[in-house]
Amino acid sequence: MKNQNRILLGHGSGGKLSHRLVSDLILKYFNHIELAKLNDAARLSFIGENLVFSTDSYVVDPIFFPGGDIGKLAICGTVNDVAMMGAKPLYLSVGLIIEEGFALSDLELILDSMRVSAAEADIEIVTGDTKVVPKGAADKIFINTAGVGVSFSGINLSGQNAQVGDKIIINGTIADHGITVMARRGGLELDLEIKTDSAPLNHMIREILNKVPNVHVMRDPTRGGVATTLNEIAGQSEVGIKLTEKNIPVSEQVNAVCEILGLDPLYIANEGKVLVFSPADHAEDVLSVMRTDKYGQNACIIGEVVNEPRGKVYLETMIGGQRMVDMLAGEQLPRIC
């Protein structure tokens, strides 16, 4: 196959090809133990404390969409990655790559959006870099952020820690971000009220950990959606995961768009959601904390960790059947974040 030796869009999807690229190629060269864990951030020793460090680049198209823009994503995404390791995000770096000819007024909108999100998340933007490339060498603007945080003591979160019996809790409806961007990009002339769920979740996460310090896993289901993230965790922890379709919150409008376009919301990106794996006897505590937070009003228990099949995810469907839920294969929607 001619394409076998080239980068494909699917390599950036967060799904199967992404995982293969990281596992087969990138880890061949960079083999730090924290990197190999395939968490969204690294937990590192720093003068006896645990420092959490994470990075993401944002290449979303379009750069403005209902409820947010590339700047909001760039702050919230990295804040969330640090927070999901059980850490307080402290500092952010910002790297801008801008196409020649980009409107300064758009840049100002984006910077202001970053300022607002950083203030909400209570994180400081402390260092940065700006590169400009000739017209046509990049599409408008790409933003990289890296985040540094300090671990809460006594917390041990990792994708490797899921245990049989854990309840899986999400803080609200899925697929809002991906469908919002897709609708805007495709110029869908539907009268939609959907908007991105992009939000900094660090305050809610801290409250959850205050109340239930022994939750096992937290991760944000971004690229590749809930299905892909749960497959990652099932693989890392060598457990099975059972999802209950009727409990998975999807808004009516998102559901309608998914049906029209033939998309499965389980594979669509979220930017303000967290999946929490909690011991069963604390699941209600997690739910109650989420529901008191503005980003957790529609929190639900959507599944649980089971013995078999190891490393796999399956869904109990509305009509009582079962189907396997694999990782995203290929690329459903490029440049979603």
Added chain:
Amino acid sequence: MKNQNRILLGHGSGGKLSHRLVSDLILKYFNHIELAKLNDAARLSFIGENLVFSTDSYVVDPIFFPGGDIGKLAICGTVNDVAMMGAKPLYLSVGLIIEEGFALSDLELILDSMRVSAAEADIEIVTGDTKVVPKGAADKIFINTAGVGVSFSGINLSGQNAQVGDKIIINGTIADHGITVMARRGGLELDLEIKTDSAPLNHMIREILNKVPNVHVMRDPTRGGVATTLNEIAGQSEVGIKLTEKNIPVSEQVNAVCEILGLDPLYIANEGKVLVFSPADHAEDVLSVMRTDKYGQNACIIGEVVNEPRGKVYLETMIGGQRMVDMLAGEQLPRIC
């Protein structure tokens, strides 16, 4: 002027327009005290210690050139930015933005080059992210790195610390990187042996600080070259800087290319050079440490800090005259790093 409201290539040059973009626009939204200092990295409090944090994106074109590639630049550049704050670089993040269709074999060359440079610098790549954009939405590959380090105690380096009487020392010939990339890009059919000076300088810097802990400023003259970096420091410290042309090391071949193309080597980017501002009575100590390092064989004292004119740089020319050396204005060479 129509272009006034748009991003120009010069906004990414590291020169005057870059400074105006940061000062007038970016600092309007992000006003952290460390960011406003306009150093290449931030020095931050972390559980009572000083953490140094820096980021850079790399967009060099071409991505391979004599002596290096975009991967080597991405490691060494950020390592150097952290080191120049008087810190030991500990951890790196890597964010890749790759164009669809990019050859995996080229990606492997770049990753291997990053591995080699990280090993030499003794820094660990601990977290990362890969995005793929459709063909035409980016030019081959862009790399962001962010670096975390820990300050050496008792060291206080900043662009604001230059003092009248300081000697200004550089660890070797200038303009090698920029001319190498320019020659490769322009397809100059000269039989040149020049290559990039890209190198991790952290070990040499640590030795300098061991021997002379009271040096005042260290900075790497990258985009915009020695002239722009010294202007930045003159402005930050509100001092004058006198350069002595005959002492500035430029290789014969680089000099020849500069004459042919009408370029001033003082404005050409370096990727393995450090400018050290040292109290005069310790300048020989700095020189001797540099000269025992493989990246400092051609170290020289090239100038000194003077009272007047404040915030400006001037050159004593070979023929005994004086001329002002301003910051780079506009863009001499886009995508040099």
